[in-house]
Structures are given as C-alpha cells and as structure tokens.
Amino acid sequence: MDLISKGWFSEVQDDLWPGQSFSLKVKEVLHKEKSEFQDIQVVETETYGRCLILDGIIQCTTRDEFSYQEMISFLPLCCHPNPQKVLIVGGGDGGVAREVVKHPLVKEVHQVEIDDRVVQVSKKYLPSMACGFDSEKLVLTIGDGFEYMKNHKNEFDVIITDSSDPVGPAVSLFHESYFELLKQALKEGGVVCSQAGSFWLDFDYVKKTMKGCSLHFPKVGYAVTSVPSYPCGHIGFIIGSLDANRKLEKPAKKFEKSEIDALNLKYYSSDIHEAAFTLPRWVEKHFYE
C-alpha cells in the first residue's frame, strides 16, 4: 500500500471522513511493515516532525501529540480524587504512559497493547513518546485488552483506552459491551476515558457510544482537545465515572499553574479541563438534552 504521492502523505478515508483529507509533506519514509494486525509506517515530515501511521491513518506526530496524550491522560486522572492504579488499553507508542506516570498520586500503571510491533517501532523511531515505557511505575503486557480485563476485575482506579478509530482491530472498543467490561475491571468510584472521535464527523456515532457508556456509568461526559493532525483538527474523549456525584468538568484534583509547569504539561491545566467539557450549543443540545 503506497500512501505517499509526489512527496505528500494524504489521509483519505471514505468511511470515516468522506470528502475531506489532511496531508503532510514527507521528507523520508523511515519505516514500513505489515504486522499481524495492521500496516505500520513512520515518516519524517517537513513540518510535523515524525509521524506514526497505522492502516493509512495518522496516529500521532511529534509536533502536536502532547495535546492528545496529556488530555486523554489528565482528564480522567483528574476526574478521580486518588488515581493510584491505572490501566492503559492500547497506546502502543508510549505517549499515554509517559503522561500517566507523571501524575504524583499514580503508583502503578499497567498497559495492554495488542501489537508488539507498534511498541518496537516506536522505541526505535519515536523515542520521545516510547520513553513512557521506561518508567518504573509501568508494567507492559502484549495481548488483548478484552482478555486482560476479564482476568483483572475490580482492580483499577482509572482505565484509559487509547485506540485507533472504530474500523479494523479497534472496532469492538466502541461497543456498549466494552464499557461493561471496563466497569467490572474498575474499583468503586473508578473512571474511564476513551478516544471518541469528532462531533463534526459522525455525530450520531459519538452519541451512540456515549449512550453505551451511560448504561454502565452514572456520569458520562464528552470533552475535546485541539490536534491539528487529526481529522477536523480536534478529537473528543468519552469519560465515564462510577461516582454518581462526580462533576466531571470540575477536576477532583486541581493543579496550580506552577505544578502544571513542573510536571511539564504543555496543554493540560485545570482551566483547560473545565473548558474541554464546554461544547458548542448544537452539540450540547444533541448530547445532553
């Protein structure tokens, strides 16, 4: 599969975002393989640094990945008053692990990634993300997240699902039954966060996923972050809490600006936490009213 034409990689996906495409100018293809699960490419771009592409879809670029990784990590972590034990499902590039281990209350992080080749390729070509795997707090398991959770019930304070889009290997991570499994793996008052696409794209799909989540979680919210290399320039997260009294948009743990800087957070702050849950009127109405 050759995705690059005249020096540009173009992300054309007729199922997921028909009629629109984002392109990055490529300096060099650093790596290309077909693993057991997917096509893996790493390219050096002209202006977005290095870019990981799975099955033709941009997963992250070193220029803007911090916005995604910080938000998918710190939004749920800060929705929990004491997130000691965390599970990451997916996240093979290591960026989410890098962020989660920063949180001062987090003691133990477990990660299950299905495709070891993504981990190995990231260690070689994306060290600024894969450094997340070096933490002493982290235990990495190569395997299936579903199977893993079936064997680890009532264990985690926070579970983060850092998946690719709902096609191919990740499709089951958006089903209602997945949220049931997440709930069982959580301790009382636990919090989950999943990548959930853009409200500009499949609006009804986001709403359906939120409904699936709300069958098992009494509190469910949707928050967004700005990521230029993702379709429509942003991405949303579905966050669910087992604590019915939790106000998701108000961080349970607030960090002062000086703490944020000391943690080397470039995007997340307690103000951004609250703003991320504030949705355009038409979205708010459709999702919550």
Place this chain on the structure above:
Amino acid sequence: MDLISKGWFSEVQDDLWPGQSFSLKVKEVLHKEKSEFQDIQVVETETYGRCLILDGIIQCTTRDEFSYQEMISFLPLCCHPNPQKVLIVGGGDGGVAREVVKHPLVKEVHQVEIDDRVVQVSKKYLPSMACGFDSEKLVLTIGDGFEYMKNHKNEFDVIITDSSDPVGPAVSLFHESYFELLKQALKEGGVVCSQAGSFWLDFDYVKKTMKGCSLHFPKVGYAVTSVPSYPCGHIGFIIGSLDANRKLEKPAKKFEKSEIDALNLKYYSSDIHEAAFTLPRWVEKHFYE
C-alpha cells in the same frame, strides 16, 4: 490558476502553513473569476456544501461557517454591555452581517467591503450567508476600510474585522497602525475583534498582533473556535476593549440557553464564550505571562 487536481481542491500555502494541506472533494466548480483584488472561486463540494475560495484559500464552507461567523460576531458583541452601532470591515460573503443583526441590542450595522465581486458572487452562490445583506439594520459600502474609518471617528461600539489571512489585500489589517485607526473609530468603551490565525501556526505573529493591539487597547484577549475547514481545524480572534475594567472572558451580556436557541445560534453560548478564551498552558504562558 487551476487549484483542483483529480477532483480534489487542496489548500497548499507554503508561506502560511508549510508542509500541511487540507483538501476537499469537489463535485462542481460553480464560479471562477479574477476580480480587481483577488481570484474568486465557488465550488460545490462532496461533503462540505458550497465553498468560497479566495486566492487559493478556503474562506468558508456552508457546512461549518456558522462556527466562525457566530464567534467573530457574538464574542465582541457580548464583550460590550450595549453594542448599538457596529462596523464590519470585510466580510463580503455576508455571514458576519447575518449574525451581527441578530443581536437584540444592535440597532445599526455598517459594513465596508473592498471587493464588490465577492458580495455579488456570494449573493448568487451563497444565499445562506449573503442573506445578511438583506437586513434593514445594515448599510453596505463598497470601499476601503482604512479610508472609511478615517472619515468615521468616535462612532461605533463594536468593530469586527472579518479579513482573509495576512497575505495579499489583508496584510495591513494586522499592523499596529490598524488598531490605532480602530480605536479612533470607536466610542468610549468600544470593542474590536479581528481574525487572528491559529496558535499552532505562526505563534509569534499572533503574539505580535496582540502586542500591536495592546498599544491602543487596555484589555486584549485571544479566543478560539473550532472550524474543520480552516488550517489546523480552528481559528483565533484577537479581541480588544477600551474599557480597562472589562473581563473579556465574562460576557457583559449573558444570554440564557433558551435565548441562544431563539436567536438560532448553533455554536455560541455564554459558556462557550468563556471556554473560548481558555488557552492551552503553553499558549497562555507565551501570550500572557
């Protein structure tokens, strides 16, 4: 200038956003001309409705334009306690006029657009925006905004500059001297709002423009809105107030949700107003500290 290849229009601009490009699949080119000031194209896209392109840059699509038009209008209008008389500079598609006249306190709107061909083309091909020109509150002048303001001092409560990007005809609208002119055209306590690009792109340019504004306005802020068809998927606005006590992020005029819906605002709300000024930590630090 042929901008369309294999049925896709691609927005390649090496000066403004090198190494990245957004593309839209085109069904039909509806209009193409070279006016005295710029290349004008209107295309029917596969999934973004109709799209106005000036000098190769997407100005608006009928799918997502409301986010831009509502925010560039209601952010400054709601930063003013009583915005009776408003000036729009640019805005030839009519979308900003359509939004500004909705505000119940606005009595009189003047608009100065330099290129009559944009107005005429929009009336023909973009009636859902150009309907803004039909309001009885609106007086449209074809001419130069600089000249117009030199002859209208101390007249307006709010001035909105809906320009193209800082290349070509719009470049002078980003200079410090432009903010001086705006200030002179305002009444006491007046508010200005200008399109100001993305913090993911020319960060220093945004900061420089804010500095230019702050030489003449005691209160200056930067707010963003999500627009998938703009570079990086969002766009920022610089807002300046002559009232040193005004907190820009707190609307001076708050609308209830029911009022928002009655005004047919799909993006803007008083909550979104506040969230729009909340910036990622690294941007906040760079712009304000």
